[in-house]
Amino acid sequence: MGNKVSVGLLGLGVVGSGVIKLIENHQEKLVHQLGCDVQVKSVLVRDLEKQRDVNTDRTFLTTNPDDVLNDPEIDVIVEVMGGIDEARQHILKAFSAKKHVVTANKDLVALHGQELQKAASQNKCDFYYEASVAGGIPILRGITEGLSSDRIQQVMGIVNGTTNYILTKMDNDGMSYEDALKEAQELGFAEADPTADVEGLDAARKMAILGRLAFSTDVDLEDVEVSGIKNISLEDLQHGNKLGYTMKLIGNANFSNKQLEVDVQPTLLSKEHPLSDVKNEYNAVYVYGEAVGETMFYGPGAGSLPTATAIVSDVVAAIKNMLLGVTGNQLVEPHFNKQLKTPAERVGQYYVRMHANDAPGVFSAISSLFNKFEISLKHILQTPFKDGLAEIVLVTHQTSLENFRNTLKELHQLDGVLDISSYYKVEGDAE
Amino acid sequence: MGNKVSVGLLGLGVVGSGVIKLIENHQEKLVHQLGCDVQVKSVLVRDLEKQRDVNTDRTFLTTNPDDVLNDPEIDVIVEVMGGIDEARQHILKAFSAKKHVVTANKDLVALHGQELQKAASQNKCDFYYEASVAGGIPILRGITEGLSSDRIQQVMGIVNGTTNYILTKMDNDGMSYEDALKEAQELGFAEADPTADVEGLDAARKMAILGRLAFSTDVDLEDVEVSGIKNISLEDLQHGNKLGYTMKLIGNANFSNKQLEVDVQPTLLSKEHPLSDVKNEYNAVYVYGEAVGETMFYGPGAGSLPTATAIVSDVVAAIKNMLLGVTGNQLVEPHFNKQLKTPAERVGQYYVRMHANDAPGVFSAISSLFNKFEISLKHILQTPFKDGLAEIVLVTHQTSLENFRNTLKELHQLDGVLDISSYYKVEGDAE
Numbered sequence: 085m086g087n088k089v090s091v092g093l094l095g096l097g098v099v100g101s102g103v104i105k106l107i108e109n110h111q112e113k114l115v116h117q118l119g120c121d122v123q124v125k126s127v128l129v130r131d132l133e134k135q136r137d138v139n140t141d142r143t144f145l146t147t148n149p150d151d152v153l154n155d156p157e158i159d160v161i162v163e164v165m166g167g168i169d170e171a172r173q174h175i176l177k178a179f180s181a182k183k184h185v186v187t188a189n190k191d192l193v194a195l196h197g198q199e200l201q202k203a204a205s206q207n208k209c210d211f212y213y214e215a216s217v218a219g220g221i222p223i224l225r226g227i228t229e230g231l232s233s234d235r236i237q238q239v240m241g242i243v244n245g246t247t248n249y250i251l252t253k254m255d256n257d258g259m260s261y262e263d264a265l266k267e268a269q270e271l272g273f274a275e276a277d278p279t280a281d282v283e284g285l286d287a288a289r290k291m292a293i294l295g296r297l298a299f300s301t302d303v304d305l306e307d308v309e310v311s312g313i314k315n316i317s318l319e320d321l322q323h324g325n326k327l328g329y330t331m332k333l334i335g336n337a338n339f340s341n342k343q344l345e346v347d348v349q350p351t352l353l354s355k356e357h358p359l360s361d362v363k364n365e366y367n368a369v370y371v372y373g374e375a376v377g378e379t380m381f382y383g384p385g386a387g388s389l390p391t392a393t394a395i396v397s398d399v400v401a402a403i404k405n406m407l408l409g410v411t412g413n414q415l416v417e418p419h420f421n422k423q424l425k426t427p428a429e430r431v432g433q434y435y436v437r438m439h440a441n442d443a444p445g446v447f448s449a450i451s452s453l454f455n456k457f458e459i460s461l462k463h464i465l466q467t468p469f470k471d472g473l474a475e476i477v478l479v480t481h482q483t484s485l486e487n488f489r490n491t492l493k494e495l496h497q498l499d500g501v502l503d504i505s506s507y508y509k510v511e512g513d514a515e
Numbered sequence: 516m517g518n519k520v521s522v523g524l525l526g527l528g529v530v531g532s533g534v535i536k537l538i539e540n541h542q543e544k545l546v547h548q549l550g551c552d553v554q555v556k557s558v559l560v561r562d563l564e565k566q567r568d569v570n571t572d573r574t575f576l577t578t579n580p581d582d583v584l585n586d587p588e589i590d591v592i593v594e595v596m597g598g599i600d601e602a603r604q605h606i607l608k609a610f611s612a613k614k615h616v617v618t619a620n621k622d623l624v625a626l627h628g629q630e631l632q633k634a635a636s637q638n639k640c641d642f643y644y645e646a647s648v649a650g651g652i653p654i655l656r657g658i659t660e661g662l663s664s665d666r667i668q669q670v671m672g673i674v675n676g677t678t679n680y681i682l683t684k685m686d687n688d689g690m691s692y693e694d695a696l697k698e699a700q701e702l703g704f705a706e707a708d709p710t711a712d713v714e715g716l717d718a719a720r721k722m723a724i725l726g727r728l729a730f731s732t733d734v735d736l737e738d739v740e741v742s743g744i745k746n747i748s749l750e751d752l753q754h755g756n757k758l759g760y761t762m763k764l765i766g767n768a769n770f771s772n773k774q775l776e777v778d779v780q781p782t783l784l785s786k787e788h789p790l791s792d793v794k795n796e797y798n799a800v801y802v803y804g805e806a807v808g809e810t811m812f813y814g815p816g817a818g819s820l821p822t823a824t825a826i827v828s829d830v831v832a833a834i835k836n837m838l839l840g841v842t843g844n845q846l847v848e849p850h851f852n853k854q855l856k857t858p859a860e861r862v863g864q865y866y867v868r869m870h871a872n873d874a875p876g877v878f879s880a881i882s883s884l885f886n887k888f889e890i891s892l893k894h895i896l897q898t899p900f901k902d903g904l905a906e907i908v909l910v911t912h913q914t915s916l917e918n919f920r921n922t923l924k925e926l927h928q929l930d931g932v933l934d935i936s937s938y939y940k941v942e943g944d945a946e
Contacts, residue, residue, distance in 0.1 A: 106664060116850045221810060222660070229832065230656050233537060233824055233826075375537055383809060387808075390808055399664070
C-alpha cells in the first residue's frame with residue numbers, strides 16, 4: 085500500500101464528480117487522518133469524449149470495467165454508476181478481487197444488500213453504503229455504532245428531498261402539486277421523470293435499508309407498503325394545519341414484540357414532532373430507542389458534495405480498517421427472523437375527510453359506525469359544503485389498521501355518506 | 516477473555532445505575548453484536564450501605580479503587596463518578612493496568628482530555644467519551660467518523676438542557692427566569708445549585724471537546740468566552756420574537772483561515788435556523804461542513820438511560836476493538852497549532868436595546884455612530900417609553916466584534932442616550 089491508497093470509480097456523474105473534487109480538495113485532511121495519500125486512479129465511464137466539470141487530467145478514464153476492477157494497485161472501489169444488474173456484477177467482481185466497496189446505490193442495496201454483504205464477508209472485504217440513505221447524514225453509523233447498545237423501536241424518516249420540497253411549497257405557499265413539482269424540477273430537486281420519488285419508491289428503498297440495520301431483521305422491498313403524494317389536495321393540507329398537523333411523506337418502520345411493520349405514505353404529522361420542522365429539500369431521520377428515547381439526524385439528503393462526503397467518509401473507514409488489518413468485520417447477520425405484523429396488530433391514528441348529507445341522524449350514524457369498531461375520535465370538524473352537504477373531517481385516536489379498514493368499508497355504504505374524499509395516517513400525537 | 520467481558524464501574528449514581536440496567540436489559544443485543552456476554556463485575560462506591568434502585572446482587576460493591584482498577588479479569592473501566600482529580604488518577608491507573616476507559620465526565624475531558632488520550636495511546640488502550648457531550652446524541656462519532664472526510668467550519672450547539680428548558684419556558688409561557696428555574700429544579704432538569712449550568716460553564720466544557728474534535732486543534736477551556744442566562748429579560752425575548760428570533764444559550768465554535776473562535780452566550784437565533792426548534796430539555800448540535808453543508812444531531816442531553824446508551828455504545832466499540840486486536844488507535848494528535856481569532860477577526864451580528872431621549876437629532880446621532888464604525892443596521896424598532904424616552908432596538912448586519920465593542924463604548928457616552936439595557940449576539944440570519 086505504501087504511502088498511497090488508490091481508489092477506482094465506477095461512474096462519473098454528479099456524485100462521482102463530487103467524489104473526485106472532495107478527495108482532491110480535502111487531501112490534507114485525509115493525509116492527516118490516514119497518514120497516506122488517497123488518489124482516484126481510474127474511472128469507468130460510458131463515454132470517453134464527454135465534457136466533464138471535474139479535473140480528470142491525472143485520472144485514467146476507461147470504458148472497460150476490468151481496467152478498474154482488475155487493477156492490482158486499486159484497493160477500494162466506489163460504485164456511483166447506479167442501476168441494478170451491471171452494478172451488482174461489478175461489485176461481486178470487486179469482492180472476488182479482494183477490493184473493498186463503497187456504494188451510494190440505494191436501489192441495489194435495498195434489493196441485494198444481504199447478498200453483497202455476504203460476498204464481502206466471504207472475501208474479507210469491507211462493504212459500506214452510508215450514502216445510500218439520506219445523502220450526507222451519517223445515519224447508518226448513527227444507528228449501527230452510536231446507538232449500538234440500545235434497542236431501537238421506531239425509525240421515521242423524511243428520506244426523499246423531492247417530495248419534501250413539493251409538500252413544503254404546497255403547505256407554505258399554497259402551491260398546487262403540479263406547480264410545486266415544476267418548481268422542484270427547475271431547481272434541480274426533482275428529476276425530469278419524478279415517478280420513483282413522488283410515488284414513494286425511492287423512500288421505500290431507504291426505509292428497507294434503515295429497517296434492516298435498526299432492527300437486525302430481514303426487510304425486503306416488497307414488505308414496505310408504499311403510497312405516494314400525487315393525490316394530496318390542498319384541502320387536506322389546510323384541514324391538517326387547522327388541527328395542528330403538517331403533511332409529510334413519512335417512511336415509518338416499527339419493531340415491537342419482534343414483529344416488523346414498514347410503510348411509506350403521506351402522513352399528517354403533529355407540529356410538535358421534531359420531523360415536522362424539516363423543510364424544503366432537507367432530509368431527517370428520527371430514531372426512537374428504548375433507552376435513549378427520541379433522537380433525530382438532520383441534513384442534506386442529496387447533492388453532489390453532500391453525498392460525496394458520505395462516500396469518502398466510508399472510504400476513510402475502509403482504509404483505516406486496511407491499515408489496521410481488520411477489514412471484513414462488518415457482517416451483522418440478521419438476528420431476528422422476519423415476522424410481519426398483521427393489519428390487526430398494526431396500530432395508528434387516522435384522518436378521514438368525507439361529504440355527507442347535512443340531515444338529522446347522518447352524523448350520528450357515522451359516529452356509531454366508528455364506535456362499533458371501537459374507534460374513538462380525537463378531532464371532529466364539520467363545515468357546511470355546497471348543495472345541502474356537509475364536509476366532515478375526523479381524526480381518530482389509536483386503533484388497529486384492521487378496524488380502520490373495516491370502518492372505511494362500511495362508511496362507503498352508509499346512507500347519507502356521499503364520498504370519502506381522502507384518508508391519511510396521523511403520527512406524532514401525544515396520546 | 517473467553518465468553519465474557521467484565522466491566523468495572525467507578526461510581527454508582529444516576530448514570531452508573533443506568534449503565535447497570537442497560538447492560539442487564541440489553542444483554543441479548545450485546546451478545547448478538549459481540550458474541551460474548553458483558554458483565555459489570557465490580558463497582559467503586561463511597562458508601563456500601565446506601566439504598567440503591569438498581570439490582571447489584573451479582574455485583575461486587577467496593578470502596579477500594581484497587582479492587583476495580585487492579586482486577587485482572589476486568590478489561591473495561593467505566594468512569595461515572597464525576598469530579599476531576601480523583602477521576603483523573605483512577606483513569607491514569609486504569610491505562611497503566613492496560614484497561615480501556617469509557618467516561619461521561621465532561622469536566623475532566625475538557626480539562627485533561629489530551630493528557631488522558633496520550634496515556635491511553637501509550638498503553639495501547641481505548642479512551643472513549645461520547646457521553647461527555649450531549650448525553651444520548653452520538654455527536655462525537657458523527658463528527659469524527661460520519662463527517663471524517665469533510666472540513667468542518669462551524670459547530671453550534673444547544674448543549675445544556677437546564678438552560679434550554681428555562682429559556683423555553685420564558686419564551687413560550689412568559690415565565691420569569693426565577694420561576695422557570697424553580698420549575699426546572701422541581702422536574703429534575705436543574706440541580707439544587709444550578710451555577711455551572713446557568714452561567715454557561717457546563718456548555719463551555721462541551722464546546723471545548725466539540726471544537727477539539729471538529730477542527731483538530733487544541734481548545735482549552737480558557738479559550739471559550741462564556742456568559743450565562745441569568746440577566747436575560749422577558750423584554751429582550753419579546754423584542755427578539757417580533758423580529759423573528761428565539762433566545763437560546765448557544766455554544767458556537769468557528770474555524771476559518773485555520774483560526775479558532777469558541778464562545779457560549781445567550782444568542783438571538785433566527786427562527787429559520789434548525790436549532791431554533793429545539794425545545795425544553797432537549798439538546799442538539801448543528802454542524803456546518805464545507806462539503807456536506809448543514810447537518811444537525813438532536814436528542815436527549817442528559818438522563819440516566821440516554822447517557823447510559825452513549826456509554827454502553829462506547830463499551831461495545833472498545834470490546835469490538837479488543838476482539839479485533841486493534842485497541843488504542845483513536846489517537847488523533849491535533850493537526851493545527853491553536854491560533855485564536857482577534858476581536859477584529861471575529862465577525863457576527865448583534866442586537867442592542869437602549870433608552871434615549873425622544874428628541875430631534877438623537878436617533879440620527881446614534882445611527883451616525885454605527886455608520887462611523889461601518890456597521891449597517893438590519894432591523895430598527897423604536898417605541899415610546901416612559902418619561903419622554905424612547906426604547907430603541909437595533910439589529911446589525913455582520914460586523915467585527917472590535918467595531919461593535921467600540922460602538923458600544925462611544926454609545927455610552929453619547930448625548931441623549933440614557934442606558935444600554937442589553938446586547939446579544941444574533942445568529943442564523945440569511946445574509
